[in-house]
Amino acid sequence: MRKNTNQLRILIILGIVAFSVYVIIKLPITLGLDLQGGTRLVLEGQPTEKVPLSDDAMAGAVAVIRNRIDALGVTEPIIQRKGRDQIVVELPGVKDPERAISIIGDTANLEFVEAEWAPADESRLTPEKIKEFYGAGSYLDKVVAMRNGVVVRETPIILKSVALTGGLLKGAWPGVDEYGNPVVDLEFNAEGAGVFADVTSRSVGRPIAILLDKRIISAPNVREPIPSGKAQISGDFTIEEVQDLVIKLKAGALPIPVKPIETRIVGPTLGRDSIEKSRFAGLIGFALIVAFMVLYYRLPGFLADVALGIYVCIVLGILSLIHATLTLPGIAGLLLSIGMAVDANIIIFERLKEELRQNKTIRLSIITSFERALWAILDSNVTTIIAAATLFFVGTGSIRGFAVTLSVGIVASMFSAIVITRMLLDMMVDGKVLTDNKSKLVYR
Amino acid sequence: MFDFVANRKYWFTLSTLMVVLAVGALAYNGIVNGRVMNFGIDFTGGTLLNLRFSQPVSEIEVREVLTKHGLGQSMIQRSGTRDMYIRSEELPRDLRLKIIGDLEEQFGSVELLEADTIGPVIGKELSTQAIWALLLASLGIILYVSFRFEFKYAVAALLALYHDALITTGVIALLWRNIETPFVAAVLTIMGYSINDSIVIFDRIRENRKKLGGKKKNFMEVVNISINETLARSINTVLTTILVVLCVLFFGGETLKDFALVLLIGFSVGAYSSIFLASPIVAAWEGKGARKK
Numbered sequence: 001m002r003k004n005t006n007q008l009r010i011l012i013i014l015g016i017v018a019f020s021v022y023v024i025i026k027l028p029i030t031l032g033l034d035l036q037g038g039t040r041l042v043l044e045g046q047p048t049e050k051v052p053l054s055d056d057a058m059a060g061a062v063a064v065i066r067n068r069i070d071a072l073g074v075t076e077p078i079i080q081r082k083g084r085d086q087i088v089v090e091l092p093g094v095k096d097p098e099r100a101i102s103i104i105g106d107t108a109n110l111e112f113v114e115a116e117w118a119p120a121d122e123s124r125l126t127p128e129k130i131k132e133f134y135g136a137g138s139y140l141d142k143v144v145a146m147r148n149g150v151v152v153r154e155t156p157i158i159l160k161s162v163a164l165t166g167g168l169l170k171g172a173w174p175g176v177d178e179y180g181n182p183v184v185d186l187e188f189n190a191e192g193a194g195v196f197a198d199v200t201s202r203s204v205g206r207p208i209a210i211l212l213d214k215r216i217i218s219a220p221n222v223r224e225p226i227p228s229g230k231a232q233i234s235g236d237f238t239i240e241e242v243q244d245l246v247i248k249l250k251a252g253a254l255p256i257p258v259k260p261i262e263t264r265i266v267g268p269t270l271g272r273d274s275i276e277k278s279r280f281a282g283l284i285g286f287a288l289i290v291a292f293m294v295l296y297y298r299l300p301g302f303l304a305d306v307a308l309g310i311y312v313c314i315v316l317g318i319l320s321l322i323h324a325t326l327t328l329p330g331i332a333g334l335l336l337s338i339g340m341a342v343d344a345n346i347i348i349f350e351r352l353k354e355e356l357r358q359n360k361t362i363r364l365s366i367i368t369s370f371e372r373a374l375w376a377i378l379d380s381n382v383t384t385i386i387a388a389a390t391l392f393f394v395g396t397g398s399i400r401g402f403a404v405t406l407s408v409g410i411v412a413s414m415f416s417a418i419v420i421t422r423m424l425l426d427m428m429v430d431g432k433v434l435t436d437n438k439s440k441l442v443y444r
Numbered sequence: 445m446f447d448f449v450a451n452r453k454y455w456f457t458l459s460t461l462m463v464v465l466a467v468g469a470l471a472y473n474g475i476v477n478g479r480v481m482n483f484g485i486d487f488t489g490g491t492l493l494n495l496r497f498s499q500p501v502s503e504i505e506v507r508e509v510l511t512k513h514g515l516g517q518s519m520i521q522r523s524g525t526r527d528m529y530i531r532s533e534e535l536p537r538d539l540r541l542k543i544i545g546d547l548e549e550q551f552g553s554v555e556l557l558e559a560d561t562i563g564p565v566i567g568k569e570l571s572t573q574a575i576w577a578l579l580l581a582s583l584g585i586i587l588y589v590s591f592r593f594e595f596k597y598a599v600a601a602l603l604a605l606y607h608d609a610l611i612t613t614g615v616i617a618l619l620w621r622n623i624e625t626p627f628v629a630a631v632l633t634i635m636g637y638s639i640n641d642s643i644v645i646f647d648r649i650r651e652n653r654k655k656l657g658g659k660k661k662n663f664m665e666v667v668n669i670s671i672n673e674t675l676a677r678s679i680n681t682v683l684t685t686i687l688v689v690l691c692v693l694f695f696g697g698e699t700l701k702d703f704a705l706v707l708l709i710g711f712s713v714g715a716y717s718s719i720f721l722a723s724p725i726v727a728a729w730e731g732k733g734a735r736k737k
Contacts, residue, residue, distance in 0.1 A: 329703070
């Protein structure tokens with residue numbers, strides 16, 4: 001009879017381990033940005049005179065940002081709103097974070113502005129005079145011609161009124177001009193093409209300024225009306241800049257400008273370093289605890305060590321099952337929980353010593369010590385969970401990862417101490433390994 | 445049997461002294477350094493660069509390059525021979541790229557391990573979050589311990605926890621360690637974990653009170669017996685956890701080391717306060733009430 005119970009116990013324990021290992025292999029734990037490398041951005045909506053902060057504007061911004069990120073081809077990005085005016089963007093494993101940041105954060109507000117070259121004595125024009133001569137809303141700016149990043153010429157220009165925006169685009173493609181320089185080819189939709197035809201026929205012999213986020217990119221002179229709705233943006237572009245601009249124009253302009261208020265870039269090396277070092281620290285810590293428990297508590301200590309090994313499997317298994325993301329603080333929580341996991345065992349074993357000293361049989365001592373220690377273990381762990389839960393609900397990002405692994409660790413450690421160590425101890429008693437309450441196998 | 449309760453005056457004096465010193469350390473920093481603690485960019489905003497050079501470089505050489513960009517006041521700290529931490533005011537993206545470019549020109553290729561730029565808004569959020577977390581955790585602990593034991597026990601445990609948190613903060617402030625988000629997590633973990641030993645003793649007090657109450661032991665004696673009976677557990681539980689913390693401190697990555705240091709101090713102080721502070725406070729408080737009756 002007893003032999004059968006022992007076989008059942010072994011089966012249960014092996015089952016738990018096998019299931020955990022299966023889950024760990026089948027559902028690998030996702031690594032957080034700080035471990036696999038990547039970029040985290042928090043963007044804050046910047047209301048302007050024309051665009052007040054609104055739910056629609058922020059939701060629109062999220063949609064545009066999602067389109068841009070999809071075009072970048074990032075796997076499993078996270079894009080979500082936080083609070084009233086913030087957007088959190090997480091891009092795991094991005095190779096060129098700097099480029100991603102500029103693609104995501106630029107408003108990409110494309111404007112075609114009717115313009116006129118400023119007269120030679122432009123320095124004498126006051127803003128008031130410009131408005132008088134060229135119409136309300138006109139102002140003086142300059143076209144900066146660049147070659148290979150160096151300014152070659154600055155030409156003053158007077159910008160009059162916005163004729164068209166990127167909102168009327170049908171598409172955008174990277175292209176080359178007749179000299180082989182990278183340019184962006186544009187095509188307007190039907191409405192845009194109509195407006196563009198009107199504007200170009202009005203502006204023959206005058207420039208049309210092309211502005212991106214209020215900065216003049218180029219200001220070509222209109223030679224003849226363009227009815228086709230096709231246009232070209234040329235500037236001192238590199239091929240990559242052209243590609244990025246196309247991504248931004250295709251996804252559309254952000255309905256509200258955003259500003260990064262938090263940027264975290266983690267290279268892939270740092271995470272690998274962290275994981276390696278943490279693994280090493282964890283192994284040494286594990287070994288020290290295993291040694292301590294055996295030396296101090298002897299056979300029960302050894303059983304607690306076996307339970308600790310099972311505990312590690314269970315924790316990793318649960319983290320896989322709940323699709324937790326493992327962050328560096330999460331690893332800290334995991335390591336910490338190894339140290340805490342034997343606490344419950346220690347509480348039980350110390351109690352066991354006391355019970356044995358009262359000359360109770362080993363079986364009765366085990367039963368009472370587990371019974372008596374149960375509430376002390378529960379009460380003390382609940383308070384740690386209260387602290388972890390607070391961290392989870394109040395904290396953000398990687399701190400949440402810490403709270404999750406710590407909580408999972410505490411719950412699993414209670415299970416491993418109360419259930420698994422108990423099973424193992426009972427097995428020893430039933431298997432006649434532990435018979436005498438004065439056994440040398442138990443430290444008294 | 446060592447008398448923890450009767451000698452409580454000494455422990456209370458020692459703890460008061462340490463708390464005063466901790467507050468003094470914060471005040472000293474406030475006066476001398478203008479900041480009570482060495483708050484990092486998570487709190488103040490700014491930019492933190494973690495760079496790996498292809499050859500060993502010194503802080504002075506890096507500072508020379510930064511000075512050219514008007515950032516000579518930045519905090520520069522070397523880790524190992526080739527890794528460098530640079531903490532500066534908030535750097536716009538272009539300037540950050542330019543600085544790294546300049547460093548590469550001078551010292552060969554530079555690998556960007558980490559670059560964090562935090563605006564002041566986020567820092568303010570973090571401070572608010574930290575205070576909320578502290579209040580909520582305190583409330584949760586008070587409620588639970590009151591529910592499971594008595595209000596007096598909850599107050600005593602929480603006093604011990606604040607004592608632990610304050611002293612830890614004081615030591616970290618004195619060491620002028622960089623304070624980032626994980627510090628908040630570490631302090632809360634200390635609070636959540638250090639109370640464990642107090643609770644194990646409380647649990648024993650409750651048990652012994654029933655058992656020994658009939659034998660006409662007064663409450664002070666019951667508390668003292670309980671502390672002594674649970675001494676081995678109190679020490680061993682903290683010991684195993686501190687073993688792991690020490691491993692992280694010695695072998696873990698740079699980021700986790702700071703975290704582990706806070707935990708090491710906190711857990712050690714916590715082990716002391718559970719034995720010497722929390723239960724003697726309960727004994728003193730309860731004793732006073734008994735005498736009045």
